[in-house]
Amino acid sequence: MAYEVKGVVARSKGAPVTIETIIVPDPGPGEAVVDVQACGVCHTDLHYREGGINDEFPFLLGHEAAGTVSAVGEGVTNVAVGDYVILNWRAVCGQCRACLKGQLQYCFNTHNATQKMTLEDGTELSPALGIGAFVEKTLVHSGQCTKVDPAAPATAAGLLGCGVMAGVGAAMNTGAVQRGESVAVFGCGGVGDAAIAGAKLAGASTIIAVDIDDRKLEWARKFGATHTVNSKDTDAVEAIKGHTGGFGVDVAIDAVGHPAVFEQAFYARDLAGRVVLVGVPTPEMTIELPLIEVFGRGGAVKSSWYGDCLPSRDFPMLIDLYLQGRFDLDAFVSETIGLGDVEQAFEKMHKGEVLRSVVVFEK
Ligand SMILES: NC(=O)c1ccc[n+]([C@@H]2O[C@H](COP(=O)([O-])OP(=O)(O)OC[C@H]3O[C@@H](n4cnc5c(N)ncnc54)[C@H](O)[C@@H]3O)[C@@H](O)[C@H]2O)c1
Ligand SMILES: [Zn+2]
Ligand SMILES: [Zn+2]
Secondary structure, three states: OOEEEEEEEEOOOOOOOEEEEEEEOOOOOOEEEEEEEEEEOOHHHHHHHOOOOOOOOOEEOOOEEEEEEEEEOOOOOOOOOOOEEEEOOOOOOOOOHHHHOOOHHHOOOOOOOOOOOEEOOOOEOEEHHHOOOOEOEEEEEHHHEEEOOOOOOHHHHHHHHOHHHHHHHHHHHHOOOOOOOEEEEEOOOHHHHHHHHHHHHOOOOEEEEEEOOHHHHHHHHHHOOOEEEEOOOOOHHHHHHHOOOOOOEEEEEEOOOOHHHHHHHHHOEEEEEEEEEOOOOOOOOOOOOOHHHHHHOOOEEEEOOHHHOOHHHHHHHHHHHHHOOOOOHHHHEEEEEOHHHHHHHHHHHHHOOOOEEEEEOOO
16 A cells, blocks of 8 residues: 655756645565655755756655654564664665676665556656655665664764765765865865864864855854865965875865866865765866876865765664764754754755755654
8 A cells, every 4th residue: 555645856957846735556576665754955956956967857856864664565674663764865786797806885776666656637746856755754775774773863863874975984984084184175064064074083173165155154163174275365375284294185075076176176176085976066167277287186076965865874873872972963953843844954055044944744
C-alpha cells in the first residue's frame, strides 16, 4: 500500500516551490522508507529550482535529512524498522571501477531507489540528489541510510547528510589539511563554515574566512576562522598573502562555485598548495587560466563531491565528535521552520540572513 504524504516540489524553472501530495510506494527489494524528522535547506536545492543542475522537473526537493526507518523492502540487511539514520547521496555500489580500486569515496555508480515517488496524477518526481526529503516520508535505497547514535537531534544530525559533510570533507579529505597548515575558505555559508570547522579539527593554525557579507564573516569566527577578509572591498588574494607572510595559503577552498572566486582561490595559495572546489558552478560558467600558472605553481586543483566522504565512516565519527562537544553542529542551525516555509528560507539564504534553515516535521 502506497503512502500519501505532503512534500515540497519545484515544478518548473524559477517558479516558487509548492506543497504537493506525494505518493510514496512501499519499499521494493533493497529499498527503505524513512520518516523524515528534519531536513536542512541547502543551496543546492535552490540550484535545482533555478534549473542549474538539470532540467528534469518536477523535483522533490530536500536532501539534508535525518529520520527513522519505517519500512524496508526485501533483502535489506543494513537497517531495520526503527533505526535512526542520516540519509546520504553516496550509497556505494562496491562493484564499479572506483570501488574495485578501493576508492569507494569516488563510487561512479551510487545506488538510489529503483521505484519512483510521484505526484497524485502519476507524474514521476526527480528527487534532489536522489533523496527528496522535504516530505514526511521518503523512499530511498537502503544504502542511503546510515545509522547513527539517536542521542543526536535530527536538526543537527541531518546537516551531515550534505552541506556540512561537504565542507568538513573538503578540508579534511579532499584538501587533506594537516596540523599547522594555513587555509583560506571562500564563501562562509553552511558549506564554507563547515570547511572552517573541518580545518580547525584537522589542526590548521591559520584559517582565513573570505566572504562579501560582514555578518557571515562574524559567524565564521565562531567556527574557527582566525582572520576574515571582506572581498567586496578588499583584494582577497593580497589580503590572504598579507596574513601568510606574503606566500599564500597551503589550502584554498572555494565554497561558492563562481569563476571569479575560483580564480581568487587559485592565486591565493602558496607554491605546491591545494585548491579545492566544493561550491557548485552552473553549466554555463567557464574559466580561463594561464596554463603556465597551473604548471608553475605545482600542487593540486581538486573538486570535492560530498567532501569525498564515506558516509559509513564519516557520519558516525562526526556524530561522536558532536556528542562529545568537539564539533558544534547546532551552530549551523539558524532557525527551524515548517514544510510551508521553504520558499521564504530560499529568500533568507539569498539575503544572507541564515546559515541553515531546517524543516522539522511534527510527529
Ligand atoms: N560539493 C558538494 O558536494 C556540495 C554540497 C553541498 C553544497 N554545495 C554547494 O556549495 C555552495 C555553498 O552552499 P551553501 O549552502 O553554503 O550556500 P550559502 O548560500 O549558504 O553560502 C554561500 C556564501 O557565499 C558567499 N558569497 C557569494 N558570493 C561570493 C563571492 N563572490 N565571494 C565570496 N563569498 C561569496 C555568500 O555571502 C554566502 O555566505 C553552493 O554552490 C552549493 O550548491 C556543494
Ligand atoms: Zn561503486
Ligand atoms: Zn546539499
